[in-house]
Amino acid sequence: MKGKSRWTDLTNHATRPWRADKLSRLGSSIFAEVAAWKKEAEMAGRDLIDLSIGSPDLGPTEAVRRVLSEAVLDEKNYTYPGSAGSDAFREKCAAWMEHRFDVRLDPKAEVLSLMGSQDGLAHLAQAICNPGDLAIVPNPGYPIYAGSLAIAGVKAYELPLREEHDFLPDLESIPDEIWKQAVFILLNFPGNPIAATADGPYFERLVALAQKWNVLIVHDLAYSEMGFDGYRPPSILETPGAIETAVEFHSFSKSFNMAGCRIGFLAGNRDVLASLLELKNNIDYGVFGPIQTAAIAALEQAMDPSQSTAGVAGLYERRRDALIDALEREGWPVPKPKATMFAWAKLPAAFLESAEPWSSRQFARELLIATGVAVIPGDGFGSEGEGYVRIALVQEEARLREAAARIGQFITMHGNTK
Incomplete structure (x- = not known):
């Protein structure tokens, strides 16, 4: 209103909390x-x-740190990097996925850089859901799983993880009505906080259910390189048909001791990645170029047969x-x-x-x-x-x-x- 400031009358706002209600959720x-x-x-x-x-108590290898330090000194690396990630980074991520999981991806459409996997986990629901939609998340689960739904106004159906099922979600217990409403189901193998693991047959059942109900699978594979006693955690994208109905988060934080660098990537369904990129184009400018260069070096080291992984x-x-x-x-x-x-x-x-x-x-x-x-x-x-x-x-x-x-x-x- 002309000549009137929003601060003119503070009578009804003396105790304004300056805090959104959704923060409580x-x-x-x-x-x-x-x-x-x-x-x-x-x-x-x-x-x-x-x-x-x-939080890892160690840093990345000396070779990776050296690559990072040299890239930081290059003046050309101080322009906006772009939300999708550099071509070189996405191509190396795709090469590593093929090397590690025998999964072939189109680096331009099926790989997206992230400021750590938490960046993608926090924003995915906003990119692919509308307020009032429903998603299936594990309980217990990493806090951002449910937190991201609160930010996006998405309802959560909590899938209990219990000892009698080896802490694996009981997929058959999910009611048809929930499958019908759900936009996505988020799972995490190996898990956090519970280190439950899933095998090929489990992923096959999951993909079949997702295809039946047209539900997106969101798989958080932050601990792919932390398997013990000869166990190598699989990617859900190895499962036939998964590329059409799944996306998977990968992180450099735990696998390569690069937690402070804040870098990861999302792989899988190109339509989902395009939606997340559209959102990210409006809220960030991507991962600092030298960090992407260091991540490339970490992946090259992991794929080098002369180096122990x-x-x-x-x-x-x-x-x-x-x-x-x-x-x-x-x-x-x-x-x-x-x-x-x-x-x-x-x-x-x-x-x-x-x-x-x-x-x-x-x-x-x-x-x-x-x-x-x-x-x-x-x-x-x-x-x-x-x-x-x-x-x-x-x-x-x-x-x-x-x-x-x-x-x-x-x-x-x-x-x-x-």
Whole structure:
């Protein structure tokens, strides 16, 4: 209105919150909560062993770092890189997909660069769904899965992951009415927080159901290079017919220790990628060119037969064995995951079977305050995570054994009083 500012009358806005309601639906604030517990433990003088956040404690190889440093000095690399990613990056991603999974992709239409897979996970629903649509997501699941739906105004149908099904989603339990409404189903193998794995027959059933109901499969394969005991996680795009009904997220964060670089890619159905690119063209200008160049070097190293690619998998397998074997000796048996950088641990029996059973949050907090060992309570990933904690293998083996020893003392002290 002429001559009137929106600030003229603040009578009804004195307590304006400056916060969108949908932020309350983004999901768990457990990571911020655990961060506060860590500060409390440090103030109490505890030596912190942080097994909470899944952030690699190592960097990429020296060769990759050298390529990055040289690219940063090239003045030509300071123009806008473009949201789709450079031709060279997408071509190398396609070459790696063929090398690693025998999956052939058109790099211009079936590969899209991302600022880390979280970028794509956060924006995909906005690109392919309308408010009020429905998507199927796992419970427990990585927080952005449900959070991205809240941002987009999409309803979530939560698919429980339970021990009696080896933590695999029971596809046959999904009602026909849900399949009929769903735009996409999001799954994660090997998983986070639960390191469940899926095989070829499972993917074949999933693809058949997706084709029957015209539902997009969104597969998060962030841990493709973290398989143990000879296990090599497969791509869903290996499944016949999947390219027409699936997309798959890949990340350099865990596989190549490039978490801070923020780079990944999406592969699969070209129509879905085109929609996400259309959105990204309006909100970002792509990944910094030198980081794409470094990622190319990482993929070249992985495809070089003269170089060992077992480094990251071998490292986390040794850490897994160090922690799980030590916990077993302390009286807390935890299943050994076949992949990923996490262990999913059911609370010790004494804490669950007492007259007043402990919650995951109570266990994680009191463990941290008493011993300095930080883990994430399972309910932070969804209601089905209650009764569990997630433990990240992000410390050296000696520190993991020390953590297990402290946990053992905690179990003895508190478990015997239950």
